[in-house]
Amino acid sequence: MRHAFLAHCRIVLGDSHVYTSAADMAPFLTDWRGRHTGLAMAVLRPGSVQQVADVVRACARWSIPMVPQGGNTGLVLGGVPDGSGAAVVLSLARLNSIRETDALNRTMTVDAGCILQQIQDEAAAHDCLFPLSLASEGSCTIGGNLSSNAGGTAVLRYGNARELCLGLEVVTPQGDIWNGLRGLRKDNTGYDLRDLYIGAEGTLGIITGAVLKLYPQPKASVTALAAMESPSDALRLLALMQDYCGASLTGFELMSAFCLELVATQFPQLPRPFSDAQHGPSHGQFVLLELSSSESEAHGVGLLERAIGAALEQGAIKDAVVAASVAQSLGLWQLREHIPLAQAKAGKNIKHDISLPVSSIPAFIERTAPLLQQAFPGCQLVCFGHLGDGNLHFNVAPPAGISNEAFLENQDAVNRVVHDSVAAFSGSISAEHGIGALKREELARYKSPLELNLMRAIKTALDPQGIMNPGKIL
């Protein structure tokens, strides 16, 4: 069976696109954080949508499980196989053409294997913006972004990957090609299959193409860093900024003073926007603000300065610096982007990608931090994230003097404290990373049995053989 299947794949794809040696397959079997290495019967690299359909049909015929994979940058083990070796990895990387850009319709039609940055660049070449932006944009693929409904730093203004997609092309678990590549802003003709495949992490079908939304390129963006006492002051600032700036507010990133200290320790060459003397107890939190103006830099700066002036006057913030140049602006963003890097340098920690109603964030932090201290005295909270979206990266590092490895043994217990608190505040245990294999048990714990049953009914209806990325999500 294995032999007949692989022979068929070699005919369809050509020998050079069917990997079966350990060396060839290795890059596709380990997730990029290096926490898991699976096994596969083969790695298949189709070069066209029709080839995807052909090999999927073969998988269906021989009942072979498939693991679709894009850039393999996922954080929840959604794109790598389990240890059984029964599955094939189906890499979409060779489907990497931009099919069409329609600047007047503000849409771009792309293959699933296009790298996110390639799409951003193509949009910019048409004087448009494709706003999806995240740390792995140089290597993640749009198919993976859509399958995991990626978030990132521009969600506040433009929404998640879901909101940036108008149409899809999907190969079903039976090997049929669904052409849902519509470039329409309004289309009420039946069930929303598009949004069902988006975020399904490849368990209902394989996204092979998409029609993406483009936006006018803003004329300027301006950045500032504000300092304040507490998360609830940060929330006051958010409301004020939205009131003053409306849709011009495109970034609002919370960072605790502890996060910035960590960056300063690990990367002393980076700028420190506030002098040491200012890092007193009244500067417990920092917010990185970004405004985009559709008019001009002067307009953006004026608006930002007025809003910051009002925030200072109302006591929501204690201090602020507005970037006076592109270099300064990049410097401020570097502080934000170096938090996970600083964490990595300091050693492994226990990460949570959670979301909450924005209004509950101060109370959540206030309640959860002491619970962690109680259970794990001296543990260090590295809390930062997209406050405007209610999305916190709520990471827990070991107490001073305890090794990272030893502390990681508490992972389940730490998860329980954090996720129970998230549930109590009606939040989500996975804001933007998805479920994959990593959070499957957590999902089963926190979702209602009814919701799990509804999901299973859909899974069974669309993939009755259960061969599409099995063991992920459900």
Next chain:
Amino acid sequence: MRHAFLAHCRIVLGDSHVYTSAADMAPFLTDWRGRHTGLAMAVLRPGSVQQVADVVRACARWSIPMVPQGGNTGLVLGGVPDGSGAAVVLSLARLNSIRETDALNRTMTVDAGCILQQIQDEAAAHDCLFPLSLASEGSCTIGGNLSSNAGGTAVLRYGNARELCLGLEVVTPQGDIWNGLRGLRKDNTGYDLRDLYIGAEGTLGIITGAVLKLYPQPKASVTALAAMESPSDALRLLALMQDYCGASLTGFELMSAFCLELVATQFPQLPRPFSDAQHGPSHGQFVLLELSSSESEAHGVGLLERAIGAALEQGAIKDAVVAASVAQSLGLWQLREHIPLAQAKAGKNIKHDISLPVSSIPAFIERTAPLLQQAFPGCQLVCFGHLGDGNLHFNVAPPAGISNEAFLENQDAVNRVVHDSVAAFSGSISAEHGIGALKREELARYKSPLELNLMRAIKTALDPQGIMNPGKIL
């Protein structure tokens, strides 16, 4: 069976909320355009979510079809029963409480039976905006808006009903209550059930509650009417306005000169923004523009005047008037809103609610108008709509001298010309009104068999008895 079922419903709901007489049921059996009157075993009016679940469970037990109904303002016979008399109408009208407004989270949790205007008013009372806006907002319900994924005039900036909803509460066809009332901007924990129920027109379950997104209230809105030669000039204006104004552009409504003539004939008391002499052949099309400023009226006016100046300079438009007062602004909007009313006064016509890639609209009109003239010489095209969303109301009125009734006999043939052309341009035969019972056969004609099968698989998985609004969509 009928007797036992109704007796059960009377126990659950109380006698006064189970209508069985013809007189009591009448308002629930005819659609609001008066084109169809169905029959029902009863009209049930539950007063709580639990009562909805209880009567749905009874329907499931006795295999009785249900037709969920909100404000009964639908345009495609989605909320009225067929002629068999087998079904019950399940009215959500008594579930009309606003459950909670969380201004800091910018969300509002509502019962499905809340009137849209009630929600808009409540948002305004919290200095927020709920942007969904459509002609029937004084009587349609949010449950109906979500079930039909309503569009309206603010889609360009804020999206359809789908984009304005974060969470749902749904009673399944088995009578279980799914609590998906999440107020989260990011939540990647499994399949997107929310968007599956949105737009399903009550065929997969009954929406009983929703968490809606609120926006900051803009500080000012300014309006203008621009005149141009052709739809392709209107498209140039759209690109220019989006480039100049970004998210501040909140309305962009196309109206042909013929539409404005029709309004002027039927409603001579309304203002005529351009003098008669100006209505020459070079003013073939008009666009109503609306800008919303998060800053001030002066900012909005300045931005609008700069953009209009550039459009005049580039020759995209021939003339423009900017409303100098709220009254003038309302006057301009009245012109737009009186087009369907003027059509109704002039007699029934053949309506189409279509969408196209925005960039294809000029070519679509250019190709389709002559096809109609060829097939129905002298017929009159009443073409207007939300150009920014690619959504046209492409209505066809009889030639002079032919009665409306006689012309209506051509409805199927006219639909064929228009919808075939829509399909050729990769458009949608239902942009914002949905499918219901009215467009079910058209859907079967234009959707691929694969897509119809995928929808049927989902329908069967979630409603295996087929009792949830049968005969709608599929």
